[in-house]
Amino acid sequence: MKRPLFLKRVIQQRALVFMSIPFVLWAFLFKYVPLWGWSMAFQKYRPAKAFMDQEWIGMKNFKFLFEDDTFYRVLRNTLAMSCIKLVLGFFTAITLAILLNELKNIVFKRVVQTISYLPHFISWVVASSIVLMVLSPEGIINLILTKLHIIDQPILWMAKGSYFWGILGVSEVWKDVGWNTIIYLAAITTIDPSQYEAAEIDGASRFQRIRHITLPGLKPVIIILLIMNMGSILESGFEPQYLLGNGMNADYSENLEIFVLKYGMAMSNFSLGTAAGMFKTVVSFIFLFSANYIAKKMGESRLF
Numbered sequence: 001m002k003r004p005l006f007l008k009r010v011i012q013q014r015a016l017v018f019m020s021i022p023f024v025l026w027a028f029l030f031k032y033v034p035l036w037g038w039s040m041a042f043q044k045y046r047p048a049k050a051f052m053d054q055e056w057i058g059m060k061n062f063k064f065l066f067e068d069d070t071f072y073r074v075l076r077n078t079l080a081m082s083c084i085k086l087v088l089g090f091f092t093a094i095t096l097a098i099l100l101n102e103l104k105n106i107v108f109k110r111v112v113q114t115i116s117y118l119p120h121f122i123s124w125v126v127a128s129s130i131v132l133m134v135l136s137p138e139g140i141i142n143l144i145l146t147k148l149h150i151i152d153q154p155i156l157w158m159a160k161g162s163y164f165w166g167i168l169g170v171s172e173v174w175k176d177v178g179w180n181t182i183i184y185l186a187a188i189t190t191i192d193p194s195q196y197e198a199a200e201i202d203g204a205s206r207f208q209r210i211r212h213i214t215l216p217g218l219k220p221v222i223i224i225l226l227i228m229n230m231g232s233i234l235e236s237g238f239e240p241q242y243l244l245g246n247g248m249n250a251d252y253s254e255n256l257e258i259f260v261l262k263y264g265m266a267m268s269n270f271s272l273g274t275a276a277g278m279f280k281t282v283v284s285f286i287f288l289f290s291a292n293y294i295a296k297k298m299g300e301s302r303l304f
Contacts, residue, residue, distance in 0.1 A: 041275040061275035071259065071276070077165075078255040081236040084169040086229055092177045094218065097184035098210055116178025124175075128243035131171050132158065158244065161252035168240055168253075183225070184218060191217040220301035227295060227303055231288030234280045256280050 010017055041062070044055040065071045096116065103109040119127065134140055137154035145151045157163050191213065199209050238257040245253030254262075256276060264273020288303075295302040 093180035097181040120179035124239035161249040230291040
C-alpha cells in the first residue's frame with residue numbers, strides 16, 4: 001500500500017518532528033489553553049466565585065470600551081507609537097545595515113556593530129533612567145541647546161505630552177537599531193557577489209549598486225518582517241511607556257497595555273481588562289492575515 005505524501009515526509013523528517021514536539025506543547029499550554037480566560041470578557045468576573053457562579057453580562061464590557069473616551073485615547077496613542085516605531089525601525093535598521101555592508105575596514109565595522117548592539121542588552125529600567133537623565137533640565141540635551149543659543153532656558157521634555165511620541169521613537173531606535181540590523185546583514189550576504197562585480201564593470205556607482213542590487217535583494221525580507229510587524233501593530237510596548245510616562249504626559253504615553261493593567265489589576269475590573277486584551281488580539285490577527293493576503297495578491301513574499 002502506497003503511503004500518502006504527507007505521511008512519507010513526516011517519516012523522512014521524523015527527527016525534526018520529534019525536536020519540534022516540546023515547542024508545540026509549550027505553545028499549546030501557554031498560548032492556546034489560556035484562551036479559555038477570554039470567557040471573563042463576557043462576565044462580571046469576581047475571583048472568589050466559581051466559574052459556573054459568575055454573572056454573564058454578554059457584550060456589556062465591549063460596549064463600555066467603545067463608548068469610553070479613554071479607550072479611544074489609548075488606542076490613538078498605541079497606533080501612533082506603533083507606526084512611529086515601525087517606520088523609524090525599518091528605515092534606520094535598513095540604512096545602518098547597508099552602511100555597515102559598504103564598510104571596507106573590517107575592524108572599524110566590528111567596532112560600529114558592537115557599539116550599536118550594546119544598548120539592546122540594557123534593560124528598559126536602566127535605559128529609561130539614561131533617557132530621563134539626558135532629557136532632564138540639567139541634562140546634556142538642554143545644555144547643548146542652551147550653549148548654542150537655540151533655547152533661552154531648559155525645556156521640560158517629559159512634562160509636555162506632545163514630545164513623548166518623538167522621544168519614545170528615538171529611544172526605541174537607539175536601543176534596538178543595532179539588533180534589528182542583524183537580519184538585514186544576513187540577507188545581504190545571500191546576494192550573489194557576481195552581481196556587484198558585473199555592475200561595477202558596467203560603471204555603476206556605489207549608490208546605483210545599492211539601489212539596483214542591495215535593496216531588491218532585501219525586498220523579500222523587508223516584506224516578511226513588515227507582515228509580521230503588522231500583526232503586532234497594537235502592541236506598542238509596555239516598559240518604556242510605563243517607565244517614561246508620568247501624570248503630565250499621560251494623555252500621550254498611556255497605551256492599551258497600560259490601559260489593561262490599570263483596569264484589570266489596579267481597579268480589579270478583570271472583565272474589562274480581558275475585553276480590551278481580547279480586542280487587541282483579534283485586531284492584530286486581522287491585520288496579520290490582511291497584510292499576508294495583500295502580499296499574496298501582489299505576488300510578493302508572504303508568511304503562508
